[in-house]
Structure formats: C-alpha cells, structure tokens
Amino acid sequence: MSTLLIPSHVPSASEDAEQLRKAFTGWGTNEKLIISILGYRSSEQRRKIRQAYSDLFGEDLLKGLEKELTRDFEKAVLLWVLDPAERDAVLVYDSVRKWSSTNRALLEIACTRSSEELFAARRAYLVRYKRSIEEDVAVHSKGDFKKLLVPLLTAYRYEGPEVNRTLAKSEAKLLHEKIEEKAYADEEIIRILTTRSKLQLEATFNAYNNEFGHPINKDLKSDPKDDFLSALRSVTKCFTFPQKYFEKTIRLSINKIGTDEEAVTRVITTRAEVDLKTIKELFYKRNSVPLTRAIKKDTTGDYEDFLVALLGEESA
Amino acid sequence: MSTLLIPSHVPSASEDAEQLRKAFTGWGTNEKLIISILGYRSSEQRRKIRQAYSDLFGEDLLKGLEKELTRDFEKAVLLWVLDPAERDAVLVYDSVRKWSSTNRALLEIACTRSSEELFAARRAYLVRYKRSIEEDVAVHSKGDFKKLLVPLLTAYRYEGPEVNRTLAKSEAKLLHEKIEEKAYADEEIIRILTTRSKLQLEATFNAYNNEFGHPINKDLKSDPKDDFLSALRSVTKCFTFPQKYFEKTIRLSINKIGTDEEAVTRVITTRAEVDLKTIKELFYKRNSVPLTRAIKKDTTGDYEDFLVALLGEESA
Numbered sequence A, B: 001m002s003t004l005l006i007p008s009h010v011p012s013a014s015e016d017a018e019q020l021r022k023a024f025t026g027w028g029t030n031e032k033l034i035i036s037i038l039g040y041r042s043s044e045q046r047r048k049i050r051q052a053y054s055d056l057f058g059e060d061l062l063k064g065l066e067k068e069l070t071r072d073f074e075k076a077v078l079l080w081v082l083d084p085a086e087r088d089a090v091l092v093y094d095s096v097r098k099w100s101s102t103n104r105a106l107l108e109i110a111c112t113r114s115s116e117e118l119f120a121a122r123r124a125y126l127v128r129y130k131r132s133i134e135e136d137v138a139v140h141s142k143g144d145f146k147k148l149l150v151p152l153l154t155a156y157r158y159e160g161p162e163v164n165r166t167l168a169k170s171e172a173k174l175l176h177e178k179i180e181e182k183a184y185a186d187e188e189i190i191r192i193l194t195t196r197s198k199l200q201l202e203a204t205f206n207a208y209n210n211e212f213g214h215p216i217n218k219d220l221k222s223d224p225k226d227d228f229l230s231a232l233r234s235v236t237k238c239f240t241f242p243q244k245y246f247e248k249t250i251r252l253s254i255n256k257i258g259t260d261e262e263a264v265t266r267v268i269t270t271r272a273e274v275d276l277k278t279i280k281e282l283f284y285k286r287n288s289v290p291l292t293r294a295i296k297k298d299t300t301g302d303y304e305d306f307l308v309a310l311l312g313e314e315s316a
Helices: A013-024 A031-038 A043-057 A061-068 A071-081 A084-097 A105-112 A115-129 A133-140 A143-154 A165-180 A187-195 A198-212 A227-240 A242-255 A261-271 A276-287 A291-298 A301-310 B013-024 B031-038 B043-057 B061-068 B071-081 B084-097 B105-112 B115-129 B133-140 B143-154 B165-180 B187-195 B198-212 B227-240 B242-255 B261-271 B276-287 B291-298 B301-310
Strands: none
Touching: A013 A031, A013 A043, A013 A061, A031 A043, A031 A071, A031 A301, A043 A061, A043 A071, A061 A071, A071 A084, A071 A261, A071 A301, A084 A105, A084 A115, A084 A133, A084 A261, A105 A115, A105 A143, A105 A227, A105 A242, A115 A133, A115 A143, A115 B115, A133 A143, A133 B187, A143 A187, A143 A227, A143 B143, A165 A187, A165 A198, A187 A198, A187 A227, A187 B133, A198 A227, A227 A242, A242 A261, A242 A276, A242 A291, A261 A276, A261 A301, A276 A291, A291 A301, B013 B031, B013 B043, B013 B061, B031 B043, B031 B071, B031 B301, B043 B061, B043 B071, B061 B071, B071 B084, B071 B261, B071 B301, B084 B105, B084 B115, B084 B133, B084 B261, B105 B115, B105 B143, B105 B227, B105 B242, B115 B133, B115 B143, B133 B143, B143 B187, B143 B227, B165 B187, B165 B198, B187 B198, B187 B227, B198 B227, B227 B242, B242 B261, B242 B276, B242 B291, B261 B276, B261 B301, B276 B291, B291 B301
C-alpha cells in the first residue's frame, strides 16, 4: 500500500504547474513549495502536472527541476517525477554504466516488477536510449553475472495461479544438486530462476526446504563474501518476499558508515506507491525504530524533508 | 506487400460468418465456400468474422473449422484464421514440443518479426499456454541451440536508424576471430546476434565483408552438415534479407522428396499479408517458374486451392 498523503482537495494540474514555476523563479529556489506539491501527488497526478507544465511553459518540468535542484534532493525529485517505467529505465541505465558486482538495482528491478512492468521499462529504455536493456547489460556486466542478469531482465513470466508441484519437487532436487556441487552459475540454476513463474519458484523453494530440511538461502550462504552467491540470495528474496528484501536494503544502507543515499532514494521513490507501508511495518518490527525516524536521523535538509513526505509524514 | 485478392465489395462480417456456418452444415463440408471467404479477407476482416461467428453461434470459429476440416488444409486454415501474434505463438508451441536442431520456425519468428510483433507473440503464448516462451524453449532445446534461441526469442531490439560504424567494425573483427577459432557458440557471437539492432548487424556484416574479403555466411559454411552453423546462417539471412530466406525455405520444401507442407504452410500463411509478393518475385527469378505453378504441382485438393488463393490467384 501507498504511503503518500494526498490532500482531499488537490489543485488542478495547471495550478500545480504554475506554483512550481513560481518556486523556480525569483530569488533562490523555493524547495519547500516544491516538496509540498510533488511530495503529495500520485503518479497519475504528477504525470498531468508534467504535461500541464510543458503546455504552459514550453519546457519539460524535469529540465526546470534539474536546473534548480542539487545533489541527493535533485536525484530523488527527478526519479519521483518520472513515471514508473521511465524511472526503472533510468535506474537500469545508471546501474549499467557503473556496473559492479555488488550493485543490486538491476536484480531488484528484474525480480520485483510484474511481467508487464518489466517490459514497460524495457520499452521506455529503448525509446530513451536507442538501445535495448539487454544490449547494454550484456556489454557491461561480466561472467556469471551476465549469464544471470540478461535472462532475468528479459523475462516475461507467467503470473497466473497454476503451479506444478511435481515440477517444483524435481527442480528443487536439481537446485540442491547443483548447489552441493557449488555449481552456482550452472545453466539449470539460471534457467529455473529466470524462466519459472514466481508462484512456481515459491513452490520450488518450499519443496527444497521440505526435502532438505533448510531454506535454499541457507545453502547459498556458504561463502558470504562471494558476490554472485549474494546476488542469488537477493534474487530468491525479491521473488518470495520483496518487502523484506527492501526493508533489509534500507536497513543496510542506513547502518553503513556514510549512508547509501542512492539505495535509500531508489527504494523510497520506487515503492512509495506500491508497498512502502508494509516495508515501514517490517522495518519497525526488525529495528524497533520507525523508518521515518531512522531516515530523519541519517539525512538532512530538503532531501530529508522530501523522503519524509514520501514516507507519509508531514515534513514539519 | 500483400498478395491477397480482397474483393472491392466485401460482405459484412456477420454475412461471412453465416456463410461459413452454412459451409459446415448439411451433407459434407463445403470447402470451396470456406476458401472463397477466408482466402480473400484481410487479417482485420478475419478477426471480425471470428468475432461475429462467436456472437452469432456461441462457438469459436476455430472449433468449427477444426471439426470440419482435415490434415494440411485444416492446419493451413487454422493458422490463417488466427491473428498474427496468436499464430506465431502456436507455431512456436508446435516447434518447441517437437524440437529438433533442424527446425527453423523458432529462428524465423525470432529474427523476422519486429520487436513489438515478437513481444506480442510472447504475450499471446503466455495467455494461451500459461507458460512463457523462454520457459518452454529453455526446457526443450539443448546446448548451443538453447544458448542462441532463448536470447533471440526474448530480444526487444532497437529499430531506429542510428548505427555505430566504429562498433560495427570492432564487432566484425570479434566475430571473425571467434569464427576462425571455430568457437561458433562463443558468448560474444551470441551476444552480438541476439542484442544488436538489425541495421547495426547489417553494418557489422558489411564491415566483415569489407575487412575480410567475403561475406560472413561463407565463413559459416565450413561444415555444411553442422546444424548449429546452418542455424547461424539462417539467423544472418533472416536479419539481412528475410524475403530471400523465405524464398529458399519454400524452394527447399518443394524440392524435397515429399514436400515439407509444414514449412510451405508456415511461410505462406505468415507472409501473405507482409511480403509474399516480393518472395514470389524472388522465387520466379531464382527458379524460372512462378511460385503458384510450383505450389500447384506439389500440392493437391483443397490445400492446393487455399494456398493458391493466398498467393493471390483465383483458385479456378
């Protein structure tokens, strides 16, 4: 569920666009005004504001924001104003250009979006960058990661309710065999993770647990320093319990020496209208501190106020 | 260009549906009537007829046709009545279930459809079979073929005009190196063929020809009995000159001992409204016999009449 606080009476898109224009002009930028508008509008409302802004002022709202804002606050607002498919395309692009084996954005997008959402991101990427996602990922990623990431990002999975339990058992056995051999990037592991439906995978992981007495993720922990193993664990988590995965991502990003603003921004802007409410609950359960308070402690200024708005609290 | 002969005055979809119903009932089936309707209607008109038939008689037209028709004629009419994305889905499904290293339908669909058409086929497959194309292909195909087919079928290529000539040169060199090493299923060859835009690949193949003095396909002929090499040649042909590829497919299907009706039906039903006119011209140029005459010589009965209708000649 969404955390956004959308006022019961929302101004028209043109009124919002005019206010934003005002926030850009004059002496200095009025960041508070920007937050008070964009931080409290749904995806559809933001789309209309962007359209109205362009109609009224002959300029893309994004260009205006880019000129006026800076650093983490700028990045967060720009991501937020994009529609979800475009936002995913931009996140993929940024991750690919500075690809590293510890980067999780690509996995996250590939495994937590619906089949249609993932395809919409691929389409937006093609329009924006005149190349395909898989084309860029195949060039920039390496080795086992490439073998995993390309089919993950190009998957178009079945999302209906049908699950084949016999198949789940046999594939659980297959996964177990390969993991025992430490053949983590074996083509069968990759095939199963990159093509089966999420419900089918859940059944497979359950069968694994039943048959071998512990969750598959425990067996993927044999070498905690192995980035590929850690990526496989992230994949299984994103499939089976994405909110828990996101909770952990935020927790680790905040607890780091030097907050990982990029990850925090990514999770909050991409999940605010999806399941951030659940992520907040899980965060509180796991850390005994409300997420909003933790974010306030670790961030400052307009960036802090903006995140707090998306988290569904008044930025007092 | 389409070869279909659509009459200047076409009856309404309901009139056509009623006539088809008549053709099914009574003593025996009126195949001539079926051909005279379905063989002379565009994809959009057939879609409307199917809808009208279902509205009028509470049954899918396909079910009716399945009951009344037999063998090659049945297969051709059923494929023809499906809309293009569904038809591709069915062709993929049939090929995957009896997959063999000489089957070309998968390659053909992956390489001659536009990015959106290929994705539409994936979507239709998911709806129809409750599994993804890549899921089934990854299970049923093997080894090097699997490494090639899965990314070919899941590609969503850039289709705009931008070509990078420097990249074309460097990738031509890379392809040449791997081919010299006989590393035909090398991941770089697969990456280039499965992710680059068709125009980019054309530039790469041209660079190959310029740099090394002969077309890439000549170098892919070192072992004419190697099915994987032959598949790679088909891929390059489908990308650079699909009509020539289709001409050859029909030519070889007809010249075989025992015509390959499946391939003939596939090419004619999938290309009739796309580029069958050009394929006919190329066929005549290459064989000094009109395609229609060649088809008439090799086929019989209603199947013959139906193909001849799609080829744009009156089935006298």
